Amino acid sequence: MSDRDEARPGAPAPAGGPRAPMRFTAVLRTPARAAEPLFAQAPRAWQRMLPYVVVGVFVVSLLPTTITVLTNEYGAGGGWAGALGVTQTVPLLLAVTRPLPAWMLVLAADTIGSVVLIADEVAGHAWPWTPMSIVGYLLLVICLGLRESVRTLIGVWLVTGAVGVVLGFFEPAGVTTTSALLFVLGGAFLAVTGALRGLGDAQQRIAEQESISEAERARRTLLEERARIARELHDVVAHHMSVITVQADSAPYRLPGMPEPVQEEFAAIAASARESLGEMRRLLTVLRSDRANGGDGGGGAAPGGAGELAPQPGIGRIQQLVEATVRAGQPVELSLAAGAAQAASPAVDLSAYRIVQEALANVVRHAPGAETRVSVTHDAAEVLVLVVNGPAARDAARALESSGTGHGLVGMQERVRLTGGTLDTGPLPDGGFRVAARLPLDHPTEDAS
Template sequence: MSDQPRARRLGRTRATSRSGSGPARVPGALAQLAVVVRTPARAAQPLFAQAPKAWQRLLPYFVIGVFVVTLLPVTIAVLTNDYKAGGGWSGALGVAQTVPLLLAVTRPLAAWAVILLADTFGAVLLIQADGLSGHPWPWTPMAIVGYLVLMACLGLRESIRTLVGVWLATGGVGAVLGFFQPPGVMNTAALLFVLAGVMLALTGALRGLGDAQQRIAEQESISEAERARRTLLEERARIARELHDVVAHHMSVITVQADSAPYRLPG
């Protein structure tokens, strides 16, 4: 019988005994969620692209779609009825501030640039609105909700340096708009700055945990492969030593028999 199949069976047996004797690893719900939301391998991949189940991979599209479908009519209605903005401008702002959220599943940084520009333009446009007094400005409540959803997508995707830059840009735009604040409004620049920072920190930490879990799993698989390879090499070396001893013994017997043949065999 060949030594390789025997060594493979021995390696599998030892690996099974080690895994069965150790405590069972039961990851918590947070660790499982972190693995699902870890950063996609490629830039164009959607969020949750590496999730093990199909419904998990479709979940970002569903969530973003629900927010877009909900925020779009609400934004248009609030801008028209509460802020007294024109119907055409309300519709244009509603589309510009909500529809780009669909891009956040695959390219959240591009979606952030479009939405921040649309929110800034909307804040400037609302300065001339008749019903602005007593309402939130420069960021409307609908803009804040959509922006936080976008921050969640960014936190799950981009690097820490990018997240810090996005957060500072958000605060900088709000501070600049503060110099043009109309009288009688509720300034929401600081509110969005704080909420965006919290959302980026939470989702960024969850993304980092998922990446760490993935690296740990990869290291464990590499260690298990090295352990199996080492077991196989040890078994091969033991078989080689046994074969060497057997061959050496038989050669010694052959030599003794050959040397003693003239004394044992007549003629």
């Protein structure tokens, strides 16, 4: 027996399993607020700090390198080299939280730097974009791709290409043109990072939809189980109402000489009982028509079939249920107290049977071959139903018993709640499972609702 009936289908897979890429892309989800840092929704602290560390390392590395290269290779003056180095690299620190403003500042600084370098010794060197500016720019477009919308990314890419084309009209002689290189690399980086971010967004939406679907599934399961219980209780209550009707109608014949007012009272009782039966039948028709339209409450019988018309089982039939389970290959030991069926009310009688039925079905489903003990005892106050199983004897589970409701612990909880009892379920240290239900024999009618 296991509580796996209640497990969510979307439970995380083990580390390194097929859900590992999903968890990675979930880190790349679009931040909820404009100034929220990249990876702000990552589950671990080091993942949230990673963008700051990466950008900081790039800035610390690029700033002195840019100044040195501009001074030594491009012949820029110390003042211009320092100013360009700062304006081309320091704005990268904004890329973690505000990549679009950072891109505007860096593009403007790179463009000004290209214009300034026209007057210097740039022949034989990369122009208009220096190698350092290309590295910083690519880091920037990665942050943009993980943050901005597709329309914004396309705009950034086109503006980058347009600035390169305009600068191409002022290209000095003998330089190595890098406009096309940055245009192609920038587009590739934007496409890849934008696709990763989009995948993360899709995974977030799927997770949200799965959460909603799981809540709806749990609610539907609960409603179906309640409808099934209502159908079964109809059969129990209808029997007693029919007895009341017959007794009230036959009272004048069984008790001759009854005064006229008493006969009228019995006639009113019979009429009320018949009216109640009619209302119950109409209600049952609605419940069963819903089931016939596809809302099977888990009873296991065909809609409108003989299974719905058969008498409801009780404690007296647990012996047959256990024998059928044993014949299917499941070792089950039964301890059934004498007189339990007679002491229980119809609702408790039916609930006890269904709890044992569902417990055995779950044992077969989740712990095939496990040693199982079923005990049904009673005293003056309650009926105690206990089903305990050990760990599964085989690795592969086979569906040896299929008559359960299919709703696991939900159905048990609803039936125990109906009778005003208590349910205690949980795993055992040896790998088995235990189900213990206490069903009171004397439960007020109004509590059953």
